[in-house]
Structures are given as C-alpha cells and as structure tokens.
Amino acid sequence: MTGTELVIDGVTLTAGARRLVEDVSLTARPGEVIGLVGPNGSGKSSLLRAVYRVLRPTTGRVDVDGMDAWSLPVRQLARTVAAVVQESGAEFDLSVREVVAMGRTPHKQLLDGDTPEDADLIRSALAAVDATDLAHRPFDRLSGGERQRVLIARALAQQPSLLVLDEPTNHLDIRHQLEVLGTLRQLPATVLVALHDLNLAAYYCDRLYVLRDGSVTASGSPVDVLTPQLLATVYGVTSEVTIHPRTGAPQVTFLPGAPPLAAQVEAGPPVS
Structure with a gap:
C-alpha cells in the first residue's frame, strides 16, 4: 500500500437547482493526511462523495494519479480508493470478521476464498482499531462506536492507496479517536478526512482546507489556517x-x- 496523488480541479456539485460545492480545487500528495473542516452544510461530505464516486461533478475533474476517477473501471477504483462514510446505515447479517473480510473483495476473483495473506491483513486491521475481541460478534449487535471501528478496519483491509473518511471519529470515545487517527497518520496511503474537531485536525493533518457555503475559504498548514x-x-x-x-x-x-x-x-x- 503506497500513497497516491489526488487532484480535485474546479469541481462544482449540484443537486437539482441547489449548488452543493462550487469551483473547489484541492491537492493531496502521496502519503499526506489532508483535513476538510467547516460548519455543517459547508460541502465537506458532498466533496468526498465526488471522490469515492457517488456524486458526479457538474463541472471539474477528480483525478487519481493523473487518471479521471470517474472513468476508471469499478474494480480498479476499488483497489485504489476506500471510503468510510457517515451513517452508512449498513446492516450486515455477518460477523465482524466477515465484514472486515469484505475489504479484500476487490483483490479477489469471484468465489475465491481467503488466503493466508488475507487472514493476516484482516487480523492486522482489527488490531489497528482495537476490535480483535469483536471478531466473532454479530455486526448488527454492535454499538455505534464499535460499528464505526469495524468499518474503518474494513477500509484498512482493502489496502487502498487513497483513503477517504467522513467524520471517522463520530461515536468514538476519546481513546479510540486518538488510536484511529494515529493509525491513519502512520499509513503509507494518502488520506482525505473530514473532521469537526479542530484540535484533532490540527494535530493529525498535514494541511487543512476550510469549506464555507460550498467553497474553499482557506487552505494551508494548520498553524496558518486556524x-x-x-x-x-x-x-x-x-x-x-x-x-x-x-x-x-x-x-x-x-x-x-x-x-x-x-x-x-x-x-x-x-x-x-
């Protein structure tokens, strides 16, 4: 897993007559942790949706290592980009380990079973979010914080070169907030993360982009921006x-x- 370059160039996003994001440009270099901050409704989640290909830009481009993310084959995109979204609403009738194992799907052929390497990656991902003891628990019986950690583990098991996270510390206690963000900080992947807690963003992010009313108000190092x-x-x-x-x-x-x-x-x- 190595970092990839993300370039968002002049992206505008709309929903009907409503403009969600207007002419936003952003660059995340390989291995950087880039934070999106801003008030509720400022466009953070919408911008992330354009990166993991849920909301198509009206204008502008999202490039991953120089290739238009929206033109990549689905399987290739899934090997490159992993997303952890807010309130996914996922109700899996699976064990925690089986949910985390789903992260290995882009790297397999149809009906392939787990390899020893898959098993190691799944164990490592669970350990990284302090969820090893949850492995055999039913996912749908977990608390909100436990589910969030498991979904982050699934993204880690995917071994993406670009990891996109929308408020990953939601529902987490202070210890697990620090552990999860510390894990992201140590990844070789490029990380784009939306955060509400400005002090966490200041400590863990290399650079910040501040959104307000769908536009970038400021960008730069935390000490320059905040x-x-x-x-x-x-x-x-x-x-x-x-x-x-x-x-x-x-x-x-x-x-x-x-x-x-x-x-x-x-x-x-x-x-x-």
Whole structure:
C-alpha cells in the first residue's frame, strides 16, 4: 500500500437547482493526511462523495494519479480508493470478521476464498482499531462506536492507496479517536478526512482546507489556517489559538458567551 496523488480541479456539485460545492480545487500528495473542516452544510461530505464516486461533478475533474476517477473501471477504483462514510446505515447479517473480510473483495476473483495473506491483513486491521475481541460478534449487535471501528478496519483491509473518511471519529470515545487517527497518520496511503474537531485536525493533518457555503475559504498548514479571525468568520465564534508546548500544533480554545470577533469588528469600538 503506497500513497497516491489526488487532484480535485474546479469541481462544482449540484443537486437539482441547489449548488452543493462550487469551483473547489484541492491537492493531496502521496502519503499526506489532508483535513476538510467547516460548519455543517459547508460541502465537506458532498466533496468526498465526488471522490469515492457517488456524486458526479457538474463541472471539474477528480483525478487519481493523473487518471479521471470517474472513468476508471469499478474494480480498479476499488483497489485504489476506500471510503468510510457517515451513517452508512449498513446492516450486515455477518460477523465482524466477515465484514472486515469484505475489504479484500476487490483483490479477489469471484468465489475465491481467503488466503493466508488475507487472514493476516484482516487480523492486522482489527488490531489497528482495537476490535480483535469483536471478531466473532454479530455486526448488527454492535454499538455505534464499535460499528464505526469495524468499518474503518474494513477500509484498512482493502489496502487502498487513497483513503477517504467522513467524520471517522463520530461515536468514538476519546481513546479510540486518538488510536484511529494515529493509525491513519502512520499509513503509507494518502488520506482525505473530514473532521469537526479542530484540535484533532490540527494535530493529525498535514494541511487543512476550510469549506464555507460550498467553497474553499482557506487552505494551508494548520498553524496558518486556524486563526481567531478565520474561526470568527467561518464558524461565528470567538476563540483563542495558541501553540501547544509539547505537540507544537495549534490548540483552539473557544470562549463561550463572547461575541464573535467578526461581529466585534463589524460593530466597531464600543460607545462610551
């Protein structure tokens, strides 16, 4: 498993008369972890759907290693791209191990059984998300957090060179959030991940793209992007951003009750 280059070039996505994403461009170089952040409804999930080929761009291209993702044969795409989506609604009448084994399907011929290599990859994927003890449990009896970890393990077992994840830390406790993102950080694959937690995004991502109303508002390293001014403009909140003395990553502290900086600036100085 090695990283692949992803280039999103001028992509616009629509649903009927509604514009979901407008003229978005993004590049993820091999082995990078790229974070998508932004408020609810900003277009993060829609943009990811264009990458794993659920929502076709109205204009623009999604290229994987220089090839149009939408022109690739399904089997070839499945060997390259794996996706973990929000609220998949998957109800598999299978054991956890059988669900994770589905990740090996793109690498097999019809009716092929598991090879020793498949078995090793499945065990490794389960271990990576702390789900080894769930292997023989029915998938449909798991909690939301357990299901999420199993679906991430299925994507890992697929051995993609591009891994696309939409809020993978949803439903996970703090320990498993850190373990899952730490695993993604160590993969040789390229990772494109949408996150709500800005502090997790700041620590684990190489670069961030900030979406607002379907467009990219800012992009760059976390330390360049996560500023009080941007957070006020994009999220409508007041915050302080410091550099953590041990991690070196930006750390965002929100200040409840204070008017957003953008509102303060717009209103001007208080009248005495």
